[in-house]
Amino acid sequence: VGMRPTTYEGLAEPYRRLLDRAALAMEKAYAPYTGFCVGAAVLTREGELFAGANVETASYVGVCAEAAALAAAVEQGHYEIMALAVISRSRFYDVTRVAGPCGACRQLINEFAQVTGADIDVICAGTRKDPIVVAKLSALLPLSFGPVDTETDVSRYRR
Amino acid sequence: VGMRPTTYEGLAEPYRRLLDRAALAMEKAYAPYTGFCVGAAVLTREGELFAGANVETASYVGVCAEAAALAAAVEQGHYEIMALAVISRSRFYDVTRVAGPCGACRQLINEFAQVTGADIDVICAGTRKDPIVVAKLSALLPLSFGPVDTETDVSRYRR
Amino acid sequence: VGMRPTTYEGLAEPYRRLLDRAALAMEKAYAPYTGFCVGAAVLTREGELFAGANVETASYVGVCAEAAALAAAVEQGHYEIMALAVISRSRFYDVTRVAGPCGACRQLINEFAQVTGADIDVICAGTRKDPIVVAKLSALLPLSFGPVDTETDVSRYRR
Amino acid sequence: VGMRPTTYEGLAEPYRRLLDRAALAMEKAYAPYTGFCVGAAVLTREGELFAGANVETASYVGVCAEAAALAAAVEQGHYEIMALAVISRSRFYDVTRVAGPCGACRQLINEFAQVTGADIDVICAGTRKDPIVVAKLSALLPLSFGPVDTETDVSRYRR
Numbered sequence: 001v002g003m004r005p006t007t008y009e010g011l012a013e014p015y016r017r018l019l020d021r022a023a024l025a026m027e028k029a030y031a032p033y034t035g036f037c038v039g040a041a042v043l044t045r046e047g048e049l050f051a052g053a054n055v056e057t058a059s060y061v062g063v064c065a066e067a068a069a070l071a072a073a074v075e076q077g078h079y080e081i082m083a084l085a086v087i088s089r090s091r092f093y094d095v096t097r098v099a100g101p102c103g104a105c106r107q108l109i110n111e112f113a114q115v116t117g118a119d120i121d122v123i124c125a126g127t128r129k130d131p132i133v134v135a136k137l138s139a140l141l142p143l144s145f146g147p148v149d150t151e152t153d154v155s156r157y158r159r
Numbered sequence: 160v161g162m163r164p165t166t167y168e169g170l171a172e173p174y175r176r177l178l179d180r181a182a183l184a185m186e187k188a189y190a191p192y193t194g195f196c197v198g199a200a201v202l203t204r205e206g207e208l209f210a211g212a213n214v215e216t217a218s219y220v221g222v223c224a225e226a227a228a229l230a231a232a233v234e235q236g237h238y239e240i241m242a243l244a245v246i247s248r249s250r251f252y253d254v255t256r257v258a259g260p261c262g263a264c265r266q267l268i269n270e271f272a273q274v275t276g277a278d279i280d281v282i283c284a285g286t287r288k289d290p291i292v293v294a295k296l297s298a299l300l301p302l303s304f305g306p307v308d309t310e311t312d313v314s315r316y317r318r
Numbered sequence: 319v320g321m322r323p324t325t326y327e328g329l330a331e332p333y334r335r336l337l338d339r340a341a342l343a344m345e346k347a348y349a350p351y352t353g354f355c356v357g358a359a360v361l362t363r364e365g366e367l368f369a370g371a372n373v374e375t376a377s378y379v380g381v382c383a384e385a386a387a388l389a390a391a392v393e394q395g396h397y398e399i400m401a402l403a404v405i406s407r408s409r410f411y412d413v414t415r416v417a418g419p420c421g422a423c424r425q426l427i428n429e430f431a432q433v434t435g436a437d438i439d440v441i442c443a444g445t446r447k448d449p450i451v452v453a454k455l456s457a458l459l460p461l462s463f464g465p466v467d468t469e470t471d472v473s474r475y476r477r
Numbered sequence: 478v479g480m481r482p483t484t485y486e487g488l489a490e491p492y493r494r495l496l497d498r499a500a501l502a503m504e505k506a507y508a509p510y511t512g513f514c515v516g517a518a519v520l521t522r523e524g525e526l527f528a529g530a531n532v533e534t535a536s537y538v539g540v541c542a543e544a545a546a547l548a549a550a551v552e553q554g555h556y557e558i559m560a561l562a563v564i565s566r567s568r569f570y571d572v573t574r575v576a577g578p579c580g581a582c583r584q585l586i587n588e589f590a591q592v593t594g595a596d597i598d599v600i601c602a603g604t605r606k607d608p609i610v611v612a613k614l615s616a617l618l619p620l621s622f623g624p625v626d627t628e629t630d631v632s633r634y635r636r
Contacts, residue, residue, distance in 0.1 A: 059579035071386035102536035107262030218420035261377035425580030
């Protein structure tokens with residue numbers, strides 16, 4: 001429930017463009033420690049795209065691609081997010097098993113689902129954009145802890 | 160699927176003890192910024208309990224209670240985790256809506272589910288230990304990204 | 319040593335522009351939990367500017383402004399960073415005491431100092447761009463843990 | 478200033494015990510991804526020791542040894558920290574170059590320096606407990622961002 005395997009051709013055109021944007025970002029990842037390169041892109045309510053790539057450090061401080069893409073949207077004043085695409089490859093192999101965003105990124109995406117007031121489509125792809133899974137954020141992070149649990153009103157970030 | 164609402168009395172005795180241990184830890188939380196106090200405890204394969212409380216800082220660097228409890232088990236050489244309990248309260252109100260661990264903590268719990276080679280029961284409780292939800296980690300973090308996705312063998316951490 | 323108090327007028331023109339860019343980003347911060355808004359901007363070796371604002375969530379998962387700005391540069395393939403400016407204000411008051419980036423951000427900046435092969439100027443400002451301190455990254459994070467400590471070669475990220 | 482190279486024999490006895498405790502914890506680290514094992518221990522105002530080891534995950538979510546040690550003290554209601562020792566080794570080589578804690582951990586240590594109302598001695602050691610550097614936290618994180626910058630009173634965590 002809330003997860004659907006599909007193909008690149010099976011994606012609606014805006015989601016294909018979103019995934020293509022994420023794939024471009026992936027090529028810029030700074031991943032000298034793991035060799036694991038991730039790209040992500042978000043689609044805002046206004047139809048704009050923002051992208052991000054992962055950033056590693058020698059310690060376990062870093063920035064995930066999904067976090068970078070969300071932060072890029074925020075920096076331009078966009079807080080309402082409709083969809084996020086994520087794609088990855090290793091320096092050593094193509095990713096063939098589709099996984100969703102890491103837990104920390106799901107927490108970040110959930111925050112913006114609350115702002116948007118709508119579930120967010122998360123498009124998860126292997127390196128060759130096949131296979132692909134489209135999952136609802138609510139399915140990726142059930143029983144979520146969010147703004148409502150801290151009695152925080154985030155509605156003023158809506159347009 | 161994978162989530163079951165229950166009550167304190169409805170918990171098996173080891174899970175009641177685990178939740179009680181988490182509640183004790185909660186009282187020690189260092190949360191001067193949010194006033195949101197969280198306690199957690201883990202049950203290892205050998206039947207030992209380890210607990211943790213959340214630690215905040217002036218910036219967004221911190222340690223979640225679940226992370227602290229897992230780290231306490233690791234520090235004693237226990238890597239196989241069967242169950243984790245988490246409970247919270249605000250300085251200003253009792254928590255009545257049950258939420259699961261934040262996404263980052265789910266990622267950490269997932270790591271040890273992979274080491275253990277078994278799903279982990281996550282017992283989530285409101286301040287008064289009612290309501291309670293018992294959820295499988297696999298239900299809390301579907302389509303997870305873990306050791307297998309980076310071709311990492313974690314079996315040597317098993318006893 | 320490595321830290322110099324100054325004024326907006328005392329900054330070289332490229333640093334004034336960098337700080338102005340950070341101040342613009344600050345206005346877009348997503349900070350519904352702390353009300354503490356931070357903006358940052360980085361200057362690359364090629365002379366380009368990239369900016370970021372902080373992003374909070376209900377849990378302690380977030381993205382700092384400095385991290386967002388560095389990630390924005392990375393996403394465009396810029397890994398050599400010459401300077402970073404950071405500015406902040408609270409929703410409730412102006413920041414008058416100058417502080418440097420949080421420790422986690424210093425770790426990220428240090429990573430790129432190693433890539434760049436040069437010390438990075440960090441321009442730290444209160445809300446009204448006064449007072450200002452210009453600090454070398456090496457002064458902000460002495461005895462740093464970085465790529466060399468994990469025997470990682472990051473020179474291929476140089477142009 | 479605020480940093481002093483020394484030897485194991487040059488340490489006061491309580492600091493030798495603290496470092497030994499950290500070295501024990503190091504052996505329990507969960508580091509299947511980097512093979513970089515870190516142990517840390519803290520000395521509280523009451524003279525008790527608490528230890529921690531690093532915990533990695535497949536994503537960049539983790540717990541540093543220093544964070545684990547501080548969280549262990551907090552879980553037992555100890556918030557006033559006098560000293561912290563940290564030691565590391567790679568699975569592949571001994572660490573011979575002494576580095577301080579990562580930036581994120583310095584932020585955490587700084588928080589407790591503010592609670593304690595005193596500077597914290599940070600004992601940094603290579604694998605063979607030689608060389609050793611004893612550094613003041615204030616020297617490791619100058620121009621720090623802490624409780625005072627967010628107008629937060631942390632004195633009630635003092636005994």
